[in-house]
Amino acid sequence: MTQVSVVFPAPVMPGLRNLLSRYAESTMWLARYMERIENLARLIEVTSTSVSATNMDAGWDSVIRINADEGLFFQRHGSASERSVVAFYITDSDNPDSIVSMARYARENARVLRPLISTEMWMHLNVFTRWVMELGPDDVGAGYLSTLCTRLKQDCQTHFGITEGTLYRDQAWLFYILGKNLERADQITRLIDIKYHTLLPSGVGVGSDIDMSQWTSVLRSAAAYHAFRRVLPEGMTPANIVGFLLKNDGFPRSLSTSLRSVYSVLGSLAGEYRLRHCAPIIERLEELRVTLVEQTVEDIIMRGLHEYMDWIQRELRQIQNEIAHAFWPPAIAVQPVGPGRMEQVQD
Amino acid sequence: MKMAAQAAGLFATYDIPDFFCELLNRGKDIPPPGLQLVRDRLAHFGLAELRRRAAAVEAQFYRLGITFTVYSDREAIDRVLPFDVIPRVLTATEWDHVERGVQQRVRAINLFLHDIYHDRHILNDGVVPHELVLGNANYCQAMVGLDVPGGVYVHINGTDLVRDRDGRFLVLEDNARTPSGVSYVLEDRQMMLRLMPDLARGLNIRPVDEYGPRLHRALAEVAPMGVDNPQVVLLSPGIYNAAYFEHVFLAREMGIPLVEGRDLMVEDGRVYMRTVAGPRPVHSIYRRLNDDFLDPQVFNPDSMLGVPGLVDAYRRGNVTLANAIGTGVADDKAVYAYMPRIIRYYLDEEPILTNVETHICAEREGLDYTLANIERLVVKPVGESGGYGLLIGPHATQAELDEFRALLRANPANYISQPVISLSVSPTLCPAGVEARHVDLRPFAVTGRDTWVLPGGLSRVALRKGSLVVNSSQGGGSKDTWVLAS
Structure with a gap:
């Protein structure tokens, strides 16, 4: 026909x-x-x-x-x-x-x-x-x-x-990538924060099988086990695991990879689409990335891993709030569907 | 009457009632070749095969979410509009008649609306009673004296047609506010071509997929003067509306944003939508929101769905609304009775599509006739839509007849009556096999600089045996409507 x-x-x-x-x-x-x-x-x-x-x-x-x-x-x-x-x-x-x-x-x-x-x-x-x-x-x-x-x-x-x-690759795609990577960044820091203690020697059985299985399970929780093996076949230590999850630029779910994506998306929104109000958000993000690059994982652990994870999570919430404020300002804030834990007011 | 031997198979047990049957009983006329082909092919399908395909269609609709959405307490329940896989076929000649008739009617309706909101010649000349129009609940004072672009009030019109025992098309009612259902026409076609390709093959069926571009073009054509690249949007009440799927569908077909009231704002009499880049101007609004909800400053002050200041922007000519406000007066069931006279008055032509004979109970004669013959009539309240609150005389009990007589006496102006039409039937897949079910037809007309009618339209089918009510809210389903090109 x-x-x-x-x-x-x-x-x-x-x-x-x-x-x-x-x-x-x-x-x-x-x-x-x-x-x-x-x-x-x-x-x-x-x-x-x-x-x-x-x-x-x-x-x-x-x-x-x-x-x-x-x-x-x-x-x-x-x-x-x-x-x-x-x-x-x-x-x-x-x-x-x-x-x-x-x-x-x-x-x-x-x-x-x-x-x-x-x-x-x-x-x-x-x-x-x-x-x-x-x-x-x-x-x-x-x-x-x-x-x-x-x-x-x-x-x-x-x-x-x-x-x-x-x-379609327009602003909607960029906001999608933004959401996905902010969520990943949040998830990985939560995982590290809560699970880190299970990596530490518990007095008995240092280096025993149980320790190893705890370490693999933390990596598997982040879908990082094989990637970690490839990069550090011999180096399974608590610090290396935390370092990998936070700072590895090749691992798709690491904090640094997620932040890099967020950074590049905000750059596109500000550049290609000429959206205003991106600058302060980008600035906050740069600050966050700098702290990650400039410290070794040993520094981070020594200064307090929990405090650092906590600070990153607060910064991420701040970024989410600033994005909301810039692109769906309160005057027009519409109720997003579902009372998820990070909506609107973050704390 | 049983079918003749040549069309056995699927139709072997088809009991053709004494009605015009779209596929199998067109009176004395020899069915055109296209129609014969459809019927012969169908006859060879077999019931089991037809059921298998019908099940596939339904599953597909459900997955696609082509649904009405009914929101209960906290769950969204998606209901699929029942779809019948046996198409309703119209010949080129039949369609030509319908198309010209619909175009004529839309032209008359637009002239009528312009007139009643300006000089009111038709009222002053005594063709239509003053009070019927000016006292009508849908007559909108805010529209008085306002010039709308191109004189178009009704950009999207749905005309409900039925066929009588002789196959004659009759207008049952006009839908000049926000007629719905066109998305089913397009989706039904997609589905038919996907699941019944062997039935359609080689038939020259008029396509329906230009509806979106046509509608977009019409909406751009009626944008305020001097706007080069008008921004068209579709204004929807939102995801909780039963027709949300259709709003989505049309926005996608036109490639325009689907907005809700909260996405729009008015500043200095201009309409803007809120985007990530800040406010952006809007010029033409296909609104799927009733008049009452459009602007809390002018209509219902409690409306959360509308846009404060929208009517002011509209009156200043900075934005076009499609359809215009206050068009409900033209599709009112009482005004309907005058439509043949309205057509003659403005166009000096005979109506191409005739009305169902209608008795206006507001008039003495009409009321007397209705009361005397109520058991043979359909009595309809003039304000309602969706098939609610009507009386079908031959199907009513004595108590119901008495109740309606009392209602008529108490408030005659609220009612019209019509004879029961022996609606045409179309073979339909039912639990017990293929059976005859009553159908109607709603062609959709899109008007910008001129009026274009989507070839075909929505064929609604009353799925309950013997039922005359085709409304989706009352157990109706739909059929794909095939218009043969030759």
């Missing part, structure tokens, strides 16, 4: 150059939620394999601490067992930090963005969210947890792949 369209004069696409503030905000949060889901799924999976080799329930509390959910969690559960933590973080829709909640927020942000994103992006998110929402207690049992987490991670990675392959 004939499906010949009438040819019209070149369409005017003015909308593409001036991204609606509301779209920018939703794009950023879509990326953040999907990144957060992937990180959480990986953390749960690694925790489940590493604790099962040692003590049944030890280790699950660190998942809660990484997410700073002690308050809400212990209101609802007596102790941090595998069962309670997994339920809390995967299927509990009353927990805003659970995967089911975040998948819903991601989809609602995508719903806002439907005029902008590709049909493939929307379709995948829609199917993914429906699947997550239907997960029941049987799907998250010990025997299935690893399979489930693998699928969750894969769906996030599919999302990132579809986005990379189909999202």
Whole structure:
């Protein structure tokens, strides 16, 4: 049959150059939620394999601490067992930090963005969210947890792949990259902050198998195990691990790589798109990067790793707030979909 | 009456009722070759195969999220508009008639709206009663004396048509406010070509995919004078609106931003949208928001969906609204009754598409007739849409008839009545097999410098056996409408 369209004069696409503030905000949060889901799924999976080799329930509390959910969690559960933590973080829709909640927020942000994103992006998110929402207690049992987490991670990675392959490269893309990398930076510093102590000798069994397995599990939680092996085949020490996760420029999830992406995106927004208000944000970011470059990991640890991670997280929140202020200022602030932990007021 | 032997297969058990059937019973006329081809191909499909494809269609719609969204407490529930895989086919001759009729009607409606908001000749000449227009709830004082670009009030119009026992097209109602449903037309077509390619092959079906560019061009054409590269936006109530999918769809088809009220602001009588680069001017707004919600300064002061100052900017001619404000007076069910006279008055032509015979209960004669014949009539309240609050006489109980008689006596001006039309049917895949179901047709007309009618339109089908109500909110579904090019 004939499906010949009438040819019209070149369409005017003015909308593409001036991204609606509301779209920018939703794009950023879509990326953040999907990144957060992937990180959480990986953390749960690694925790489940590493604790099962040692003590049944030890280790699950660190998942809660990484997410700073002690308050809400212990209101609802007596102790941090595998069962309670997994339920809390995967299927509990009353927990805003659970995967089911975040998948819903991601989809609602995508719903806002439907005029902008590709049909493939929307379709995948829609199917993914429906699947997550239907997960029941049987799907998250010990025997299935690893399979489930693998699928969750894969769906996030599919999302990132579809986005990379189909999202038009304009400001929306830049805000997406911004959200993804701010989230990664936040996640890696949380992970280091909470997990560092497990790397340290605990008096007994220095250099024993248990230490090694703790170290690998920290690397695996950041999807860094093989990359680390390639770069430092012999050098598995706590300082090297922390140094790799913070400062390695080749590792895609290291703090320095994430900050470099944020920096380059802000540069494009200020340069190619001539957006105002980028300068103070870039300045703050430069400061952050300098502290990372100028200190060795030994310096950082000596001066206090926890304090440094804490400071970086505060700076990241400040950057997020300044971005919000610059591109979706309070006068027009729209309620982003979902009460995630880093929205609007960050502390 | 059972089908003749030659069209067995799928239709072997098709019980053609005593109605005009779009596919299988066109009275004495010999069906044109294209139509015969569709019917022969369908006959060879077999019920199981047709069901398999229907299931695939539904799954696809669901994955794509082509849905109504119903928000309950905290969950978003997506409902798919039921879609029937058997297309409704119109010949080139039939379409030519419909197209000319719709264009004529849109022309008359625009002239009528201009007149009633300016000199009111038609009222002063006694063709349409003063109070019917000026006392109409949809008559908008803010529009009085305002000149809109090109004299176009109704840029997007949907005309609901039915066919009677003889296959004659009749206008059931006009939709001159914010008619919806066009996204289904385009999506249904996509889906049909993907899942029933063997049914469509070789037929010269008029394409529907130029709707977006046509609409964008029309909206640019009516932008305020002197704007070179007008910024067109679609204004939506947001993701909680049941038709949000359609808003998204149209924004994408036109390549324009979908905005909500909070994305727009008015300064010095000009409209801007809030972008990451700061405020950017907006010139033409395809609004999918009812009049009442557009501007809290002028209409509903509680509206959070609208834009304060929008009507002022509009009145200053700095922005175009499509459709214009106050067009509801033209698609009012009471004004509808006068539409043939309105067409003759402005165009000095006979209406190409006729109205269903309509009795105006505000007039003595009409009320008496309606009360005397209520069991044979459809009685409709004039303000409602969506098939609510109407009485279908032949299907009503004695108590319902009595109740409506009382309503009519209490407030006659609120009602019109029409004879029950033996709506045409179209074969439809039902739980028990392929059965006849009633259909209507809503062609969409887009008006900028001129009026273009999307070939086909939305065919809605009443999925319940015998039902005449095709509205999606009341169990209706849709069919792809094929207009044959020759």
